[in-house]
Amino acid sequence: MVIGDGAYIKKINRSLILQKIIEHEFISRAEIAKITGLNKATISVQVADLLNEKLVQETQQEHNTVGRRPIMLSINGNAGYVLGIDLDFKEIKFQIADLQGNIVEVNTMAIHTEVYEEVLYILVEEIRNYKEKYSTSHYGLVQTIIGVHGTVNNDEWIQFIPRLQWSNKDLKSDIEREIDIDISIENTANLSIFAERVYKYPDSDNMLGIVLGSGIGAGIINDGKLVKGHDGYAGEIGHMIIFPFGQECRCGNSGCWELYAAESVVFSQLMEKLDRPSLNYHDIKQLLAAEDPETYDVMRNFISYISIGLNNMINSYNPETLIINSELLKVYPNAIEEIVANLQSSVCVYGQIVLSDLGKDASVLGASALAIQNFFEVKEVVFSREEVLA
Numbered sequence: 244m245v246i247g248d249g250a251y252i253k254k255i256n257r258s259l260i261l262q263k264i265i266e267h268e269f270i271s272r273a274e275i276a277k278i279t280g281l282n283k284a285t286i287s288v289q290v291a292d293l294l295n296e297k298l299v300q301e302t303q304q305e306h307n308t309v310g311r312r313p314i315m316l317s318i319n320g321n322a323g324y325v326l327g328i329d330l331d332f333k334e335i336k337f338q339i340a341d342l343q344g345n346i347v348e349v350n351t352m353a354i355h356t357e358v359y360e361e362v363l364y365i366l367v368e369e370i371r372n373y374k375e376k377y378s379t380s381h382y383g384l385v386q387t388i389i390g391v392h393g394t395v396n397n398d399e400w401i402q403f404i405p406r407l408q409w410s411n412k413d414l415k416s417d418i419e420r421e422i423d424i425d426i427s428i429e430n431t432a433n434l435s436i437f438a439e440r441v442y443k444y445p446d447s448d449n450m451l452g453i454v455l456g457s458g459i460g461a462g463i464i465n466d467g468k469l470v471k472g473h474d475g476y477a478g479e480i481g482h483m484i485i486f487p488f489g490q491e492c493r494c495g496n497s498g499c500w501e502l503y504a505a506e507s508v509v510f511s512q513l514m515e516k517l518d519r520p521s522l523n524y525h526d527i528k529q530l531l532a533a534e535d536p537e538t539y540d541v542m543r544n545f546i547s548y549i550s551i552g553l554n555n556m557i558n559s560y561n562p563e564t565l566i567i568n569s570e571l572l573k574v575y576p577n578a579i580e581e582i583v584a585n586l587q588s589s590v591c592v593y594g595q596i597v598l599s600d601l602g603k604d605a606s607v608l609g610a611s612a613l614a615i616q617n618f619f620e621v622k623e624v625v626f627s628r629e630e631v632l633a
């Protein structure tokens with residue numbers, strides 16, 4: 244940082260003004276001055292630039308009060324678009340949002356290959372189509388963020404995706420070689436907790452997000468920022484050992500948490516016990532409604548193992564908000580109450596434990612929100628609009 248550097252200060256002020264406009268949705272120049280403490284002349288010059296760049300627009304407030312109607316500023320949503328992608332096993336989800344964070348379209352595509360080059364080809368084709376489709380807007384497609392269900396290092400290289408068996412892939416460069424586009428790669432558990440903060444818990448600065456699926460991942464927010472660790476791999480809590488000398492894990496250790504508390508464990512145990520070739524969330528909901536004893540047994544066991552890992556996580560991070568993203572716990576009555584009842588240790592202290600409302604959309608919502616934050620170069624974004632969550 245260079246103290247007293249005019250250009251630097253100008254950039255900081257611009258970022259602060261943009262952040263307040265995003266946060267408030269509609270705000271007048273006078274209100275920005277009041278909140279930020281910046282003087283009116285500075286705001287006026289900066290806003291003139293933003294209007295020129297078509298990033299911000301003016302609207303005259305409805306005539307419902309006596310006196311002058313203030314001119315309100317808001318983000319020019321249609322000036323550009325962002326693309327959030329969840330690259331999962333057997334399917335890819337694409338979400339387009341405008342610069343105000345409104346979701347414009349969501350498409351899920353089934354993929355029938357795990358071969359890196361073939362998935363790369365599909366991604367390049369799809370991103371190229373979206374880029375073309377939104378090219379008539381002022382800025383076009385400004386940024387794309389791809390969430391992957393594996394470890395991503397600080398240089399955005401994919402270190403390992405277990406389900407796809409991909410290691411050391413430079414997906415970012417491989418796509419950028421084919422299309423002229425700004426692209427980022429991020430872990431989906433990180434994107435999910437980012438979405439929870441942006442859309443649901445903007446006032447919570449210390450958060451833990453646990454995502455249960457075929458494995459267990461975690462996203463950590465400390466003092467309002469994502470915690471990624473030295474190389475970028477923080478949050479690989481599925482491989483926390485909860486059972487000394489337990490079942491062997493493909494990571495090389497044994498007794499890892501996800502061998503006992505991933506959702507896939509419940510599905511395979513129940514399929515075997517009930518002798519059913521397949522099961523989905525709806526089937527389990529029905530089995531629970533019918534009070535099937537074996538289903539209750541497996542679910543209670545699952546909840547105890549979840550609680551053991553959560554106890555360890557809570558003791559490590561003392562979170563204000565702990566969010567569990569699990570479709571399976573959503574179909575189980577009183578899941579949170581049972582987990583809370585298991586967390587009886589006097590040193591296991593947290594603010595609140597909740598189930599995620601964002602569910603499987605959390606990662607693409609997080610990807611879009613992060614892309615918008617990067618595009619505007621602001622410290623944080625907050626989208627409080629309810630329709631985004633629908």
Ligand SMILES: [Zn+2]
Pocket residue numbers: 481482492493494495496497499
């Ligand atoms: Zn492991």
